Amino acid sequence: MTEFMTEDFLLHSRTARQLYHGYAETEPIVDYHCHISPRDIAENHRFSSITEAWLGGDHYKWRLMRACGIPERDVTGEESDLEKFTAYAKALSRAPGNPLYHWSHLELRRYFGCRQVLSEQTAPDIFHHCQEILECDDSLRVQGLLQKSRVRVLCTTDDPADDLHWHQVLHDSQFHSARVVPAMRPDRLMHIEGDDFSSYVEQLGESADMTIHTFADMCDALKRRMDVFAEMGCRAADHALDEVVYQPVPAASLERIFQKGLSHKTISSDEREQYLTGLLLFLAGEYRHRGWVMELHMGALRNVYTDMYRRFGADTGYDAIGRCCNIEKLARFLDHLEREGSLPKTILFSASPYDLMALTVLGASFPKEGIASRIQPGVPWWFNDTKQGLLDYLTIVSEETVLGNMVGMLTDSRSFLSYPRHEYFRRILCDWLGNLVECGEFPDDEAQLASLIHRLCYGNAISFFQFPCQ
Template identity: 40%
Template structure:
């Protein structure tokens, strides 16, 4: 059995031609990720492939748990070498899982290794890759430059001082921006909400004793982020139902939340609605793109989250948020004339076509692709999810207007996910041509591929 093949997913002469000629060498703009700016700035050489793969990657952690591997070898105190060996044991068994292809691409692109990794050659692979890390001085910045990454947007809370983003300005080949993520000010039902609001007030030097004061403080921080060049926001929307409420009701709910009082489902939804509307107005006023990540089911395994922490592989997908609720949100902002550019990311893959139709319904002359369907993300950023979006959603919203792929990753080796996307995009386009469904010529195919891979995202975000 052969190892990694360069024709992966490129199964016709046309698909190979399109990928090699137009997609392969386009720069990467990774407009949504969870890399740590401090790690980019400090730029320390990686210890080994175990660290590169397993220090932050909850995809791999989740897979290892399914095989019954002890947590000590996942997020515990075992060395990265030991963790690498345990992951190597299960990798050959991940047939059909995106982790298998991602790892194969990462071994090939960063280490030039084509053969598969498994328990039988794990020690040899470990030594070999560790030597290459030393010889090539592999660091976070090395990974980004090697992958031809032009720009990344990390994700930070409004209270972040962005110290390392400031230190990175003009210092790296890859431009490092941030995204404004105000979720902690939206989750009014959480135990730490009141303490967080006080922190926000302190950082912004503004009173936050009222809901209006809260929004003013967030605007203050939004402008602070904007000073560093960002035009990107991220809002997570789990379990949301649109509930219109007047200013007094919203204020009463806010005061209850500050007092750590229990809130009803109706009150939580009313607050979230008011909050998202207020943020949408701010994004429009200050030229930010509003990215709505819809359908997360956070901290499903509360026991393990309590023991290990959040964002460690215990989040899931959910269908509780109805398309109509997001539609009401967009419609209210539209009726006020303040709908910003918006990208919708439904995590529930069964609803992806409905969101494509919804997005098209709110486009107008203000901007090209003003509201659009985002790349398949998180649990959908694999071959099936990507093909589903190309084939199904593409019938309902022009694929040629897409801002392309993102990594949504904490790993510096995750950029081959852009390569995977580009390969599948070229295969899809070639299939459409070969079925006789497209005959406008190669010059248009070139434009579409280069737009989706690179130009659209630069224009849309104003990078």
């Protein structure tokens, strides 16, 4: 009988094992998109228990538990940490094939040296084992976890109006094993139809030390905030788009819509798209000017369960896959930017697995001399970062463009224990490459294979984002 999750887990050939253990395993990590807290890093937070580290804000795990009918008190409610941990273990036991099953066991092994299989029966022993380590081992405080995970660059997700205080604290601190930088995410500006739009615009103006009266003023405020972000090392901006937009209008029409938003007047669907188009065209041009990467996260259908959204808020496990991306609009948007000389390096993510080939082919239609894969598909995101999702990505990207140019894995996580997701990706990558070699579809050239592994695990992300890190 095959042993569960050996050191050769997911590595099914001699070449795969050689590539992973010889090269991929020790490559550093660039986490160019995540949702972890810069404050927790600056304060070197110590987790009170593995339950806090695992279930504190991780809607992946919450979703799994709720799917098993586990009461909310055991998910986010008032039950003890041990009871919540045991409830998660009970749910996990029902989930063979789910990436959480593998991720959770990798995390137990890599951070706690625990090789037991997690189940409802073993949960108490594992919980107490982890508790003892967390209480006495400083390497499992947040900064130690990043160092243990070999994280070299980490991009948090930050609102333009954020004062970046905790990034400044980190910048001035003695913590140097990972470069922690902000990535700008101006999502609150996207919702011109929202009740809090005008108050947020006022907040943005205050953060930029100016008053915003017009759309042009807002653009000036954003430029000022981008200057501050750049001083903190920002190299990327991210946008969550429920759907792709492209409906440009003259500046006068854009201003009229902006004023309606400030005055809390009803915004039509066309006006919303026109405003978003104008805002995104401006922002993309600024990103190009500054050499930043634009990340577009598309295709999510958010907050579908109204009662639970009202109870818990956004990003709590009640989201779904929306419509496929409007590739025609996206092409016109990118082409508009290119014709104006404003198209930045861009990564296209979709929550829909059906978009991957279309996004891959579209990105390859906008080449640029001197830049490898300037517009490229992101690795499988959210519902798709599974074993099969990663295999589909490797196959489609390799067949439709140049796999060796891609920037590799990210966590997109709120958990400091999530870095074994990079290990998961690397094992699947090495197995996929190893299979090509073993089948005679790619040469058994160790130097060439080692170069590919380095680029896809670390090197491409450094060069694409131009992080000052070797």
